[in-house]
Amino acid sequence: MAGEAGKARTVLLATEKAFAAAAVTKIEDVLKAANYTLKKLENYKSKDDLLAAVADADAMIIRSDIVDQAVLDKASKMKIVVRAGAGYDNIDLKACEGKGITAMNTPGQNANAVAELVFGMMIVSARNNFDGTSGFELVNREIAFYGFGAVARAVHKLAQGFGMKSFAYDPYIPADKIKEMGAEPVATVAGLFEHQYVSLHVPLTDETKASINKDLLGKMPKGGTLINTARLEVVHEADMLEAFS
Numbered sequence: 516m517a518g519e520a521g522k523a524r525t526v527l528l529a530t531e532k533a534f535a536a537a538a539v540t541k542i543e544d545v546l547k548a549a550n551y552t553l554k555k556l557e558n559y560k561s562k563d564d565l566l567a568a569v570a571d572a573d574a575m576i577i578r579s580d581i582v583d584q585a586v587l588d589k590a591s592k593m594k595i596v597v598r599a600g601a602g603y604d605n606i607d608l609k610a611c612e613g614k615g616i617t618a619m620n621t622p623g624q625n626a627n628a629v630a631e632l633v634f635g636m637m638i639v640s641a642r643n644n645f646d647g648t649s650g651f652e653l654v655n656r657e658i659a660f661y662g663f664g665a666v667a668r669a670v671h672k673l674a675q676g677f678g679m680k681s682f683a684y685d686p687y688i689p690a691d692k693i694k695e696m697g698a699e700p701v702a703t704v705a706g707l708f709e710h711q712y713v714s715l716h717v718p719l720t721d722e723t724k725a726s727i728n729k730d731l732l733g734k735m736p737k738g739g740t741l742i743n744t745a746r747l748e749v750v751h752e753a754d755m756l757e758a759f760s
Contacts, residue, residue, distance in 0.1 A: 527572035623665035630669035662716035
């Protein structure tokens with residue numbers, strides 16, 4: 516929308532899983548200041564609802580909502596799609612390119628929220644879902660990160676506060692940089708699974724899809740815990756079920 520300031524614009528907020536109310540209020544304030552119209556499609560249940568809503572939208576804000584060729588074909592006025600989060604696996608980038616639509620994301624913006632989710636699940640697990648039985652403390656436990664981007668580093672910061680020891684593997688970050696950030700670098704993905712907690716923070720790519728398989732899961736120590744706040748598809752589901760059997 517650059518170079519066309521002052522024109523009337525409609526921004527569609529399309530979220531199958533709605534943002535927190537406070538976040539929506541901030542979006543409303545920004546768009547009001549820009550004199551843009553906000554159209555909300557929250558907690559929708561059918562793709563048909565999304566197809567109808569995009570028809571008059573100039574821009575769209577989404578979360579993990581699927582923006583594919585079918586959606587873009589209905590969005591004749593669309594100029595930009597912004598994903599609130601990291602990655603583009605839910606956006607058809609080729610279709611966007613074909614229609615001259617810009618696709619953007621916001622990596623790191625939800626890092627703290629995801630980090631708190633990771634720790635919330637760890638605490639619940641360590642305390643046996645608060646069922647009254649004895650659990651264990653997290654202090655001096657080990658957590659290993661597959662991917663050491665913004666979210667993983669936010670989890671690492673919390674882990675330091677809990678007195679945990681951090682390990683990390685990231686093919687795009689040199690080992691010395693990982694060490695500078697306070698985690699012990701690990702040479703391979705397999706090496707991560709020697710530790711009690713393994714937290715996944717990788718995008719969904721051809722390389723990572725279904726990459727967490729029975730061979731890796733079988734390396735985990737007794738009582739080991741896999742935490743996936745990345746993408747569902749990076750875990751080989753059939754192998755995971757076999758590991759549980």
